[in-house]
Each structure stands twice: as C-alpha cells, then as structure tokens.
Amino acid sequence: MSQINVSTEDHHEPGLYEIRIKGHLDARWVDRFEGLSFTHESDGTTILSGPVADQAALHGLLRGVRDLGLPLVSVIQVHPKQASGLDLNTDTNHNCSRKERNT
Numbered sequence: 874m875s876q877i878n879v880s881t882e883d884h885h886e887p888g889l890y891e892i893r894i895k896g897h898l899d900a901r902w903v904d905r906f907e908g909l910s911f912t913h914e915s916d917g918t919t920i921l922s923g924p925v926a927d928q929a930a931l932h933g934l935l936r937g938v939r940d941l942g943l944p945l946v947s948v949i950q951v952h953p954k955q956a957s958g959l960d961l962n963t964d965t966n967h968n969c970s971r972k973e974r975n976t
Contacts, residue, residue, distance in 0.1 A: 887924040887925060887926050887927070888924070888925055888927075888931075888950050889922070889923065889924055889925075889950065889951050889952075889953060890922065890923070890924075890925045890931065890934075890948065890949065890950055890951065891920050891921070891922045891947075891948075891949050891951055892909075892920070892921040892922070892934060892935070892938065892945070892947075892948050893914075893918050893919070893920050893921075893945075893946040893947045893948075894918060894919050894921070894938060894943045894944060894945055894946060895917065895918055895943070895944035895945075895946055896917065896918070896919065896943065896944070897913045897917065897918075897919050898911055898913075898919040898921075898943070902941065905937055905941070906921050906934065906937065908923050908924065909921045909922060909923040909934075910922055910923055918946055921934070922951075931948075935948065
C-alpha cells in the first residue's frame with residue numbers, strides 16, 4: 874500500500890498559480906477570471922496568473938476554463954520568486970489586467 878505524504882505548510886495562505894490555456898483569450902473574458910492577469914505567449918497560449926485563495930477557488934477557476942471550452946495545457950503553483958510577470962503587490966479584488974509579453 875502506498876503512503877501519501879501531506880505537507881505541513883499553512884494551506885490558508887493564497888498560492889500563486891499559472892494556468893496555461895491553448896489559444897489567446899481576449900479581453901471579453903477578463904471579468905470571468907477576476908484577480909488574474911492575462912499573458913499572451915508567442916506559442917499561441919495564454920497564461921492566467923496570480924494569487925488564488927485556496928483549493929476551492931482554484932477548482933472554481935478550472936471549472937470556468939472548462940465551461941468556456943478552453944483547452945487546458947497546464948496548471949502550476951509557482952514560488953513568488955519564480956512567478957513570471959506576477960505583480961505580488963496587486964489587490965486581488967479588482968478586475969484582472971490583460972498584458973502582452975514580448976518574447
């Protein structure tokens with residue numbers, strides 16, 4: 874029988890996530906993903922990134938991706954020092970911003 878190791882970290886802290894979807898999501902969906910920034914990548918994907926309050930909120934975001942019929946490429950939790958383009962001083966109660974990355 875396999876053993877499951879559970880982290881002793883405080884799971885009440887918001888985590889920083891990057892959700893990559895196939896295609897470039899346009900600005901009309903900004904309100905659907907409040908608090909997250911959009912980054913259009915040169916490979917034709919969009920990264921939704923920002924703080925997520927907890928696992929329930931993460932599942933809600935993923936449900937939103939599914940409900941829009943968007944192909945999910947990846948979901949990763951990032952360490953604040955690894956966050957690509959995340960503004961850690963941003964108030965999460967505002968509409969998300971759409972930003973382009975020139976790569």
